[in-house]
Every structure is written in C-alpha cells, then in structure tokens.
Amino acid sequence: MTRKNVLVFRELPDDQMARLRAAHEVTVANPKRADQRKAFDAALPTAHGLIGASYSIDETVLARAPRLEAVSSISVGVDNYDLPALRQRGIVLTHTPGVLTETTADTLFALLIASSRRIVELANHVRDGQWTHNIDESLFGWDVHGKTVGILGFGRIGQAVARRAALGFGMPVLYHHRREVECPGLEGHVKAVSMEALLAESDFIVLALPLTEETRGLMNASRFAAMKRGAILINGSRGAVVDEEALLAALDHGHLRAAGLDVFAVEPLPQASPLRRHPRVTALPHIGSATHETRYAMAVLATDNLLQELAGERSECRVP
Numbered sequence: 577m578t579r580k581n582v583l584v585f586r587e588l589p590d591d592q593m594a595r596l597r598a599a600h601e602v603t604v605a606n607p608k609r610a611d612q613r614k615a616f617d618a619a620l621p622t623a624h625g626l627i628g629a630s631y632s633i634d635e636t637v638l639a640r641a642p643r644l645e646a647v648s649s650i651s652v653g654v655d656n657y658d659l660p661a662l663r664q665r666g667i668v669l670t671h672t673p674g675v676l677t678e679t680t681a682d683t684l685f686a687l688l689i690a691s692s693r694r695i696v697e698l699a700n701h702v703r704d705g706q707w708t709h710n711i712d713e714s715l716f717g718w719d720v721h722g723k724t725v726g727i728l729g730f731g732r733i734g735q736a737v738a739r740r741a742a743l744g745f746g747m748p749v750l751y752h753h754r755r756e757v758e759c760p761g762l763e764g765h766v767k768a769v770s771m772e773a774l775l776a777e778s779d780f781i782v783l784a785l786p787l788t789e790e791t792r793g794l795m796n797a798s799r800f801a802a803m804k805r806g807a808i809l810i811n812g813s814r815g816a817v818v819d820e821e822a823l824l825a826a827l828d829h830g831h832l833r834a835a836g837l838d839v840f841a842v843e844p845l846p847q848a849s850p851l852r853r854h855p856r857v858t859a860l861p862h863i864g865s866a867t868h869e870t871r872y873a874m875a876v877l878a879t880d881n882l883l884q885e886l887a888g889e890r891s892e893c894r895v896p
C-alpha cells in the first residue's frame with residue numbers, strides 16, 4: 577500500500593502513533609502552539625490525512641492542503657469544520673460517536689447534582705475553614721430525585737442522561753425533538769413535548785445538542801424567561817448554544833437558580849468572564865469525555881477511521 581503523509585495535531589497514545597507510523601509518514605505539529613505553527617504550515621501542503629481535535633478547519637486551511645483526502649476528528653462534535661468546503665473538495669470527515677456517550681452523560685449528571693446540591697460551593701466551605709458550626713438553611717440545596725428533567729438534543733448523549741435520570745433518580749424525562757424517539761427500557765419514563773412545555777415544566781434543562789445554525793443562541797433571554805422559576809440549566813453541548821449574557825441576567829434576576837456549564841462560547845473561558853466566579857455557576861473546563869479510558873477509546877477510533885479512509889475503505893464514522 578502507498579505510504580501517505582499524515583499530520584497529527586497532538587501526540588496520540590504510543591500504540592496509536594505506532595499504528596499510524598507503520599502505514600504512513602507522520603508529522604506531529606499542533607497549529608495552536610506558536611512553537612509548532614511553522615512545522616504545521618510546512619506539513620500541510622503535502623498532507624493526505626489530518627487527525628486531531630478542536631482546531632478550526634475552514635477554507636483558509638483547506639486552500640493550503642491540496643492533497644488532503646481525509647480528516648479524522650477526535651470528537652463527536654464537528655462544528656469547528658467547514659462542512660460545505662470539505663464536501664466541495666471531496667475531503668472525507670470522520671468523527672468519534674458512541675465511545676464517549678456514557679462518560680459525557682456521567683459528566684452532565686455530575687454537573688446536574690453538583691449544581692442542585694451546591695457540591696462545589698459547600699466543599700469549598702469546608703476547605704476554607706468555614707465549617708465551624710452546623711450549617712443552616714441558607715446553605716441547603718434542592719432535591720434532584722423525582723424532579724423533572726427536560727432534554728434538548730435527544731440523541732446518544734441526551735438519551736444516556738435520560739437513562740440515568742429516569743432509572744437511577746426516578747425523574748420524569750421530557751424531550752423536544754422533530755419526531756418521537758424510541759427509547760427501549762425507558763417506556764413510560766420519557767415524553768415528547770413542545771419546546772414551550774419543556775421550558776415551562778422542567779426543573780432541570782440539559783443541553784446535549786450539536787452546534788448548528790439552528791441551535792446557535794437557542795437558549796436566549798425569551799427562552800430563559802419561559803423556563804420555570806428556580807430551574808437549573810446544564811450545558812454539555814457547545815457554549816454558543818447559550819446566550820451567555822442572557823444566562824447571567826436570568827441568574828442575577830433570580831429566575832434561574834443555577835447553571836452547570838462544561839462548555840463556553842470562548843474556550844478557555846476568558847479571565848474576565850463573570851461566569852468564572854458567579855456564585856451559582858459550576859463551571860468545568862470542557863471535560864465531558866475527559867477520562868483516561870474514553871480519551872483512549874476516542875484515539876483508537878479516530879486512528880481506525882483515518883487508516884481506513886487513507887486505504888480507500890469507507891469508515892463507519894463518516895460525517896454525513
């Protein structure tokens with residue numbers, strides 16, 4: 577088989593680097609690091625395959641990559657790729673659905689519990705030496721079990737959150753989708769409703785949507801106003817699905833009780849962002865899938881995808 581040129585943004589686990597090197601010529605260069613930018617720019621014009629995550633691949637990058645055949649994203653979200661530009665050039669894009677579903681759902685459920693039971697705030701209370709007498713009700717949290725959770729983005733991750741909520745915590749689950757979704761094992765626990773009903777009836781709203789032109793800014797001031805008073809927002813999709821200023825206003829007016837956020841419009845979250853220190857925001861550094869096991873599984877799948885595509889085979893993880 578012809579050896580091709582593969583550009584890797586960041587070192588993969590050793591065994592996956594070895595698989596790539598056995599088949600192809602490999603360059604490692606991270607376009608986001610100033611000290612590696614030159615190497616990236618030098619390798620791009622001859623690259624047949626790219627593999628990595630969270631770097632924006634648009635027309636300006638593609639114009640400098642005339643030999644590119646396949647891009648393997650180590651993520652399920654593909655909002656940082658210019659899909660029409662890739663399609664127009666006949667470049668295949670693959671991603672890593674499925675292998676991160678359960679871990680990401682764990683993270684979102686952890687955020688949900690932490691936000692409602694004030695876990696981070698109260699752990700800091702102990703750490704800061706403030707636990708000098710029994711806490712009073714000013715530090716009580718709110719129940720999770722039995723409350724209603726509304727899920728926007730009822731795909732793999734949304735349904736995995738629903739399973740945790742319904743089967744583990746006795747929570748009725750609402751979702752809003754273009755069509756009714758079959759959920760084996762969850763019959764009687766989940767209900768498809770209108771967007772209005774989901775906003776009005778949910779104690780928690782969990783976002784597990786892709787970022788698209790349709791979902792950008794979906795959670796805006798009027799949707800926050802339509803949410804139940806005292807509800808909690810959990811965002812595990814992409815930051816830009818939420819209007820962050822409107823979210824801050826809804827928290828400050830007291831209409832929303834809290835927010836648990838794994839993703840932000842700008843990442844890393846800028847030092848000046850009020851979301852960093854807001855007393856009712858639990859902010860995580862985009863760790864939905866960040867466990868040793870899951871990141872390894874994502875690297876293996878992304879390597880499989882690229883090796884298949886460069887060998888002229890069709891991977892099962894092509895982005896349609």
Ligand SMILES: NC(=O)c1ccc[n+]([C@@H]2O[C@H](COP(=O)([O-])OP(=O)(O)OC[C@H]3O[C@@H](n4cnc5c(N)ncnc54)[C@H](O)[C@@H]3O)[C@@H](O)[C@H]2O)c1
Nearest residue numbers: 652653680729730731732733784785786812813838864865
């Ligand atoms: N926080 C993290 O680290 C992390 C990890 C993995 C995925 N994600 C995000 O989660 C997203 C979902 O991943 P998934 O594997 O569950 O994808 P998926 O495709 O299985 O699910 C997404 C669901 O959203 C639905 N949807 C799309 N547009 C909608 C709209 N306007 N209104 C209502 N529903 C809509 C789709 O029909 C689909 O059912 C990814 O695209 C990514 O952005 C984040």
Ligand SMILES: O=C(O)[C@H](O)CO
Nearest residue numbers: 650651652653864865
């Ligand atoms: O989309 C994904 O897979 C996660 O957000 C990691 O980038």
